[in-house]
Amino acid sequence: MSTAITRRTAAAALGLAAALTLAACSNPDDGGTTEVAATSGSKTRINISPDQNRITTDKVDSIAAEVPQEIRERGTLELVQSSGSAAPLNFQATDNKTLIGVEPDIAHLVADVLGLKPKFHAVSWENIFVGLDSAKYDAGFSNITVTEERKEKYDFATYRQDNLGFEAKKGSGLKISGPKHVAGKTVAVQSCTNQEKLLVEWSKENEQVGRKPVNIKYYQNDSDTYLALQSGRIDVYLGPNPTAAYHAATTGKTEVVGTYSGAGATLQGLIAATTKKDSGLVKPLADALNHVIENGTYAKVLGRWGLSDEAVTKSEINPPGLPKTDQ
Template identity: 40%
Template sequence: MCSIIMLQGCEPHQSSDSSVSNATILTMPKSMRDLLARNSMPIHGKVDITAVESIPAHYHFVNAGYFTVAVIAGNSPPITTLALDNKTPIGIEVDVARLIADSLGLQLKLVPTSWEDWPLGINSGKYDAALINISVSKARKERFDFVTYRKDSLGLFVAKDSSIQHISEAKDVAGQRVIVGAGTNQEKILLRWIDENQKQGLATTTPVYFEDKAMAILAIESGRADVYFVPNPSGTWRMENGARIKRVGYLNGGWPKTADIAVTLKKGTGLDQAIHLAVNANIQNGNMHTVLARWGLVNEVLPYSEINPSGFGE
């Protein structure tokens, strides 16, 4: 069973998750420890009466008085990680979930969940919503409702001393060794680029696969690979916290089209309207900008939220 963490004001209850060891915390650079300490302070929003009034009369929250939200279990900064107490979940998704809960006049309850479990958890009523870096897609919209809250973005990173200055299209990776995750959208993009370059008679690009992100960074820093093609939040976190890398490219996760990250809800509950109003209120009042900026992702701020927009596969 996953542990449940209730966030009431500024006093989160303890979680049984201990994915960040005390030894790891002690060996963190001081700059990272300071950042985690600063970002552990909650950013609260205000009750939005319009959003509250848009909650369907027939909708019953999983836990009365709480907005119960699935977030990723484990250590995946800046999406979700643990504060220096090694107990309290913090991160982008926690911050956004808190803003929505505040706007709806609710307290926040977090349920740490694996990526594989969130679809069943939503449909079985284990939580009201999932904020697990979920992108909108045509297939997912058949089963869930979505309310977007930030851009889905991919980053291309190279060693700080690399001669590569810019990557935005297929020809820019010709002849390069590019690290991607197996089965990811960035792998799909890279394979399309490789096919395009082959048709143009350009030098072969070699995909490189690492399961361990730390090993991937080491491969870039040591020159055993040339480019790290990864979700932008993950790469940016490492770039700003000690890794000797720089970003030379930035793509929307739905390349060549657009796909955004969204609050994911059970299909047809009607709760999407209230969430939509809550997210838009926090975009307009600047809270969303503040949240994303403190995690180094101000370039992922959306101008406005949408309900069930186009995504992958459309």
């Protein structure tokens, strides 16, 4: 247990560091870049134009040979991502149609190693899993957290740390690090996510000890959420920490008032490439990810999007995830 607690403490520190170091401002002169602060304090210019000049790597025949024959013969890797805009994870470039972000960049690297052409499909969050279930898509690269419940139906190959961010109106005075800090508060969250799962658990815990529950709200899109935040209809928005920090930095209207591991209090959350269970694809995905971690292209991609603090040193297959909720 002491090791797990240490991991949680480290995760909180890393998440806070990410929130503090990620800063951006739009550049009115060229419209195709924005700046984020690297961990060293220097500025990193992010290309948000449709001309991405993505980081690439070579095919590795031995890893490519591990891919199921049907996919090898097809020649494409059918990848699914959320249609919701979530910079710097996945969002549209300045042409309002080209998909860019750290998630598609990592997926491109994996496809390079496997010798496949990546083909992206943008769908609603719940339809990511519907499409994986039906084998319509080969893998999801969409900030998907490893959870024990999801492991019953899906296989995972990890590639980033998962830290959540509580975003509030700038100057709110809020500081959130546990259930008591959201008791009685109105908090927005996206449905069917591990953020929602965590918030529901916190609300139940508050009620069990005599505190007020959380007033959980759901909105159809980010613009509605942020309008509610600015108008005071909600106190906090809980989402992925990278998107919260990016939004706070680029708008100047909000701030990250707390971070938390996506896997809960005793375990560092992990983001993973997600496939249908026993599809035969998870090992080549993990091997491809470990190859790009080792050859340095993975680090370049994370650095390109200001997310070096979320790097992992190894891709793991089906590691411990967010525990199931006690019934």
